[in-house]
Amino acid sequence: MVHHINFHVDSSPYNHKNSSWLYLRDHCHYQELRRYQNQPAPVLKRSNCIAAIDFGTSSLSVAYTTPTTGGGVKVLPLHSTMERVPNSILIMKEQEGNQYRVIGIGHQAQSTYNGIAKEDAKEFVYFERIKLLLQRDKSLNHDTEVPSLNGGSYYLIEVIAFTIKLLKEKLLTDHLKGVYKSTDFDWVITVPAIWKARARRMMREAAYMVT
Numbered sequence: 001m002v003h004h005i006n007f008h009v010d011s012s013p014y015n016h017k018n019s020s021w022l023y024l025r026d027h028c029h030y031q032e033l034r035r036y037q038n039q040p041a042p043v044l045k046r047s048n049c050i051a052a053i054d055f056g057t058s059s060l061s062v063a064y065t066t067p068t069t070g071g072g073v074k075v076l077p078l079h080s081t082m083e084r085v086p087n088s089i090l091i092m093k094e095q096e097g098n099q100y101r102v103i104g105i106g107h108q109a110q111s112t113y114n115g116i117a118k119e120d121a122k123e124f125v126y127f128e129r130i131k132l133l134l135q136r137d138k139s140l141n142h143d144t145e146v147p148s149l150n151g152g153s154y155y156l157i158e159v160i161a162f163t164i165k166l167l168k169e170k171l172l173t174d175h176l177k178g179v180y181k182s183t184d185f186d187w188v189i190t191v192p193a194i195w196k197a198r199a200r201r202m203m204r205e206a207a208y209m210v211t
Contacts, residue, residue, distance in 0.1 A: 049180060052188040053167050055160070055203070057131045059084045060105065062167050066180065076171050079106055086110060088128040089163055100125065102166055113150075121150045127159055134199040141198070160206040164189070168210065182211070 051064040061084040062076040075083040085106025090113050092101045103124070104112055113126045125148045133146055133156055145153040172182060189207055191200055 047186045049185045050188065051168075051171060051185045052190065053164060054084075054190045055131060055164070056087060056190075057129060058087055060087050060163070060167065061085075062171055064171060064185070066176070076167075076175055078167075078170065079108070082107070086128070087131060088113075088126070089159075089166070090124060090126045091162075092124050100162070105163075105166065116150075124150060125152065125154070126150050127154075130156065130159055134195070134202060138198075140202060142202075144202075157202055157206050157209070160203065161209040164207055165210040 048067045049065070051062065054061045054063075060078065062078065063073050064076065065071065065073050077083055078085045086109075087106075088109045089105045090103040090109035092103055093099075094101065103109065109126065110128075113124070116124060127146060127148060130146050133144060134140065136144070142155070142157055144156045146156045146159055147153050168182060168187075172178065172180060187207070189203060191203055
């Protein structure tokens with residue numbers, strides 16, 4: 001059985017204080033996303049606010065610039081002592097409904113997952129290095145699954161979108177304290193130059209899912 005990480009479109013998702021629950025849209029929204037497939041990539045306009053997400057095979061990082069940085073580029077501290085963290089995420093399933101709460105990313109996700117008792121593991125979902133699946137160009141589509149390391153399968157595009165949404169929230173809410181909205185930024189997501197069209201499209205559509 002493949003699980004959906006459903007999501008709910010919130011018109012102001014970054015205005016909620018102490019919001020730890022994240023939601024992803026369900027599969028029916030993929031029809032809407034297909035209209036983006038044949039559109040050219042947007043051209044960045046001159047902006048005072050730019051954020052770039054590096055969704056790497058082994059690590060994650062976020063860099064940004066705003067008027068308060070004086071034109072300089074800052075890197076979001078995703079860990080108390082590190083700017084880059086492992087590409088791993090640990091989430092916990094709510095008892096009722098289909099909501100998922102982030103427990104941690106990077107080193108925090110890894111250490112917490114390693115400390116979970118076997119009998120409690122079914123309450124959690126853990127992913128690591130999921131970007132490797134994007135190299136399967138011929139078989140890559142919206143139904144491509146990614147297995148959680150502790151059991152269960154999820155749709156890859158939803159897990160990518162979930163992670164991107166978390167990184168955006170960490171920048172806008174946790175770090176910048178809600179001073180800026182998502183729409184204030186030009187957003188950039190890095191992709192390898194060697195990627196084929198299917199992988200580029202999936203990353204792009206995952207990003208559209210959290211706009």
